[in-house]
Amino acid sequence: INLQEWNHDIDHVHVLFRATPHTEMAKFLNAYKSSSSRMVKKPFPEIKRQLWKSAFWTQSYCLISTGGAPLESVKNVV
Numbered sequence: 001i002n003l004q005e006w007n008h009d010i011d012h013v014h015v016l017f018r019a020t021p022h023t024e025m026a027k028f029l030n031a032y033k034s035s036s037s038r039m040v041k042k043p044f045p046e047i048k049r050q051l052w053k054s055a056f057w058t059q060s061y062c063l064i065s066t067g068g069a070p071l072e073s074v075k076n077v078v
Contacts, residue, residue: 001017001018001019001023001028002017002018003015003016003017004017004018004071016071016074025063026063029061033056033057033061036056036057037055037056037057040056041056
């Protein structure tokens with residue numbers, strides 16, 4: 001899995017990955033969210049006071065497969 005692009009809005013992030021068809025994306029996304037949460041909390045321990053039950057991310061996510069469409073086509077739709 002390769003990270004292609006990362007950006008954010010006020011209340012969510014957009015992450016563009018390139019992966020093989022055999023990749024278990026649900027497992028990867030849960031691991032990605034867990035590790036990124038730890039990476040943010042370590043240098044900023046004060047953030048824990050602002051979180052709901054210490055959860056940095058919600059359990060939900062939206063996963064959209066592009067099926068090999070050119071990156072520029074995907075960016076034009078989003």
